[in-house]
Amino acid sequence: MAPKETPASANAPPLLDLTIDNITPNAIRINSQSSDARLTYLMARLVTHLHDFARETRLSTDEWMAAIRFLIACGHISDDVRNEFILLSDVLGLSLLVDNINHPKPPLGTEGSVLGPFHTHDAPVLPNGSSMTTDPAGEPMLAVCTVKDTRGQPVAGVKVDIWETDSSGHYDVQHDDREGASERCIMMSDESGRFWFQGLKPVSYAIPHDGPVGKLLGKLSRHPWRPAHVHFMFEKEGWDHLITALYLRGDPYETSDAVFGVKQSLVLDLDKVDKETADKYGVKEGIWLLRYDFVLTTREETEKLRDELATEALEKLGLNLKLVDHLPVPDLD
Amino acid sequence: MAPKETPASANAPPLLDLTIDNITPNAIRINSQSSDARLTYLMARLVTHLHDFARETRLSTDEWMAAIRFLIACGHISDDVRNEFILLSDVLGLSLLVDNINHPKPPLGTEGSVLGPFHTHDAPVLPNGSSMTTDPAGEPMLAVCTVKDTRGQPVAGVKVDIWETDSSGHYDVQHDDREGASERCIMMSDESGRFWFQGLKPVSYAIPHDGPVGKLLGKLSRHPWRPAHVHFMFEKEGWDHLITALYLRGDPYETSDAVFGVKQSLVLDLDKVDKETADKYGVKEGIWLLRYDFVLTTREETEKLRDELATEALEKLGLNLKLVDHLPVPDLD
Structure with a gap:
């Protein structure tokens, strides 16, 4: 239909005869008309890098179309419980980078790791000592942890979100017949900064690789495996939001994590629960024992x-x- | 499930303790294991620009998540007849840039313009002189064109794909009740390199802006309008594939095309059909007349x-x- 409104072109910088050499400053100018300085800056850097990428690679029309098809496929396979774009960000190292930029840690603070696409918002709040697993096939593990500040003082009342796969290497949301949360829970740290729970010894698993991101990894001769780990997320007003994970030493994928999450300070050896610990926590002697002391930093x-x-x-x-x-x-x- | 296959990690470069400063070379190394040198180069430049973008903007976790949601929304609104990622590429200037890189033109060659997301593969092949429109509300236009080489010699047997909107500013595929192709056809240039057809005087129109790309344009204070134009695509073995469009001079969006497609050499004034021309082409005197001489370059x-x-x-x-x-x-x- 013919334009009914007054053309916005009156205020827009005039464009014409755009070429390989002048398209970038022109696109930046036309994207700089809003009053949002941050958005203007983000768009300017985005357009600069996108255009430089095409110029440096002399991107072919076929390659451009393959990229368009790849992005469409990522969108189409994504739904409420699968996010192929987070997976893409993870395997490109962007997720790790964004986490490191936003949550830098002083020397004593526990380092962060990737969130991954499997966190949910329906984990039950369980009292300390509870079991978060319903999987009889896994190897039981007791986890006994503390949350302290950088001066070694306990931090009470921290909401700790914990999640891991079942013994088959799948998160609950990856099962079509999921009836509710499993292998995930929320605990609160007690007055001594402690929290403890029963879960499973984590196993290595492949990230979902039946979609476009998996195909990309295949073309790159990369494997889709992550070393065995348990995810932890810590939240308390006034404290920096900490998203991290603990990894098992000796995992075959310890140094080739498909999503770049492993840090040496987050790699640990499991122990076995002795008689005293078994009695204290009401678990069987001889099951796996994970001990870790997390250190939170203040938001300030x-x-x-x-x-x-x-x-x-x-x-x-x-x-x-x-x-x-x-x-x-x-x-x- | 526990890894059954031999871990590929044996061959992969070891990763550990990835930081803001070392994630990029590490990601490039792990992406460089395939034998496809072109893919390796594309991924290296992609990762470099993606990471530099995050570092230069100190991309926040909220902004990263907004980008993920934006990409998901682009995927979800895309279907067989709508491609939001092409639209995104168009409004970011990438489509124009990729076309210019791949189809550079010597001084005499007709310049290219953006393909856009509305080309289809079901346009009917019509004999010269046919009408490609079924819209009684539009202003009729006769187009009389030639296809020549850079030495001025006619090029016969060129497949010319032509498409434009109806008088409401919508392509046929944008109508839910589309029964078949309309305002689009394929013609072959004759022995003198000529082709001619009846269509509509093109109108300005807004690109689809009810989706995420439209919302982005709104946030950027950009309008979604394109100046009035007719698309042309030329194909013949041995000749460079030419995707272009002709624009009407004086359109309110002539210098602010939302997708950066306008080039001065592609802007023209329409004439009116005089009696002689009307008799020659069997059309009504006084309707609009478009004349243009296209110049193809050889593939070589x-x-x-x-x-x-x-x-x-x-x-x-x-x-x-x-x-x-x-x-x-x-x-x-």
């Missing part, structure tokens, strides 16, 4: 560190930027 | 020019690259 500590690292990185870039709400925007003053 | 000319431009651009980049099948790959010799 983290924001200060993040701002310092951001300022340092942006100075190196030589772009004229300032931080607003802890995020860089162009400094036009 | 285009490939030579593309290789020259690629070599020049890669030398500027300072990367050690060579062209294989006209596409850059790292030169390891």
